[in-house]
Amino acid sequence: MVTGTQASSISGYLPWTERNGRFSSLKFIAFAATLAPGLYLVFGLLTNTLGPKPVTIALHETGDWAIRFLFLSLLITPLRRIAAWNRLVNIRRMLGLAAAAYALLHLGLYVVDQAFDLSKIASEIVLRFYLTIGFVALVGLMALGVTSTDGAIRRMGQNWHRLHKLTYGIAILAAFHFFLQSKSDVTEATLMAGFYVALMLYRAAQKRGFNLASPVVLAVIAALAGLATAGIEYLWYALATGIPAERVLAANLDFRYSIRPAWWVFGTGMAFAGLPVLRMISGRFRQVLPRFSSART
Known part of the structure; x- marks a missing residue:
């Protein structure tokens, strides 16, 4: 039992x-x-x-x-x-x-x-x-x-x-x-590498005393990670394949066919940068709502 x-x-x-x-x-x-x-x-x-x-x-x-x-x-x-x-x-x-x-x-x-x-x-x-x-x-x-x-x-x-x-x-x-x-199609591998760069930037920023609750800090990390992702993709195609790396790099500015990994990394980072803003708006709303309800009463 x-x-x-x-x-x-x-x-x-x-x-x-x-x-x-x-x-x-x-x-x-x-x-x-x-x-x-x-x-x-x-x-x-x-x-x-x-x-x-x-x-x-x-x-x-x-x-x-x-x-x-x-x-x-x-x-x-x-x-x-x-x-x-x-x-x-x-x-x-x-x-x-x-x-x-x-x-x-x-x-x-x-x-x-x-x-x-x-x-x-x-x-x-x-x-x-x-x-x-x-x-x-x-x-x-x-x-x-x-x-x-x-x-x-x-x-x-x-x-x-x-x-x-x-x-x-x-x-x-x-x-x-x-x-x-x-091998030749390294889209998701590049995406994972870009996310890894972002993770390391978050870690480095925290160690150096930067506030990870700051939307500005997070936006800068998002931009750096996005650029690094484009760089990693360029280097891979330049060093490991016979595909013209310049065309791959230029494809980051062509949205007719697909969104390149660099933009996904940047967009995800910017979404994280928006979390502190949403938390701040939510906190202020919770403060104002009781006052508003009390005023109506």
């Missing part, structure tokens, strides 16, 4: 509950969001709706989602300061574990795609540079994942913080792997 105390302890370990066992809508939404891509791929594999090469599609999708969730986990710290929403920190671990889980699934699907030929897989990882980088990033994510428990944090102390600072290096490896694997 389970006592009330035991039930509370068990519920405290559920992904959608707080440490005290109370239901958290934020954690529930985040947990559902981390499961959704995997469930979609499972459904596609079972119903044969992923195309002629379903395993290959699932392989690429799991890798993409591993990087996306990794970058989202890095976004939590600056975003909670920008939005003044400290509860966001409660889902950072979940997002990081999701990144590790999708990366491990990515490797598993690669094994399936290679018909479980482990000797060939090992040689490919050693000989192919982009696979070597991806594997190193995966090992790093696994190390971070197994040390993400409360017990590991207590035992490791300051060493835990030193270890988990490797997340930024792992993100660089993951983004580079994304570029190398994407």
Whole structure:
């Protein structure tokens, strides 16, 4: 028979509950969001709706989602300061574990795609540079994942913080792997690289004492990150492909066909810059509304 105390302890370990066992809508939404891509791929594999090469599609999708969730986990710290929403920190671990889980699934699907030929897989990882980088990033994510428990944090102390600072290096490896694997179409890889630059600018601004609640500071970061994204895309095409990099750079000013990654990074940064403004307007509205109601009464 389970006592009330035991039930509370068990519920405290559920992904959608707080440490005290109370239901958290934020954690529930985040947990559902981390499961959704995997469930979609499972459904596609079972119903044969992923195309002629379903395993290959699932392989690429799991890798993409591993990087996306990794970058989202890095976004939590600056975003909670920008939005003044400290509860966001409660889902950072979940997002990081999701990144590790999708990366491990990515490797598993690669094994399936290679018909479980482990000797060939090992040689490919050693000989192919982009696979070597991806594997190193995966090992790093696994190390971070197994040390993400409360017990590991207590035992490791300051060493835990030193270890988990490797997340930024792992993100660089993951983004580079994304570029190398994407070959000529590096649109999303460029987007991820641009977001990484923005994350590093937020971190640098905070270390230098800049206020991340300032719309001006955030707008400057958005502009710098957008320009850096265009520069990264130019350098990739100039150094790694035979495609004229000048045309790619000029395409940033041509909106007839698509919006380039630099503009998406800049627009996202400007949306973050608008959050403090919205918070200020909301605060003033809450101050004025009681006075207005009192005056009408």
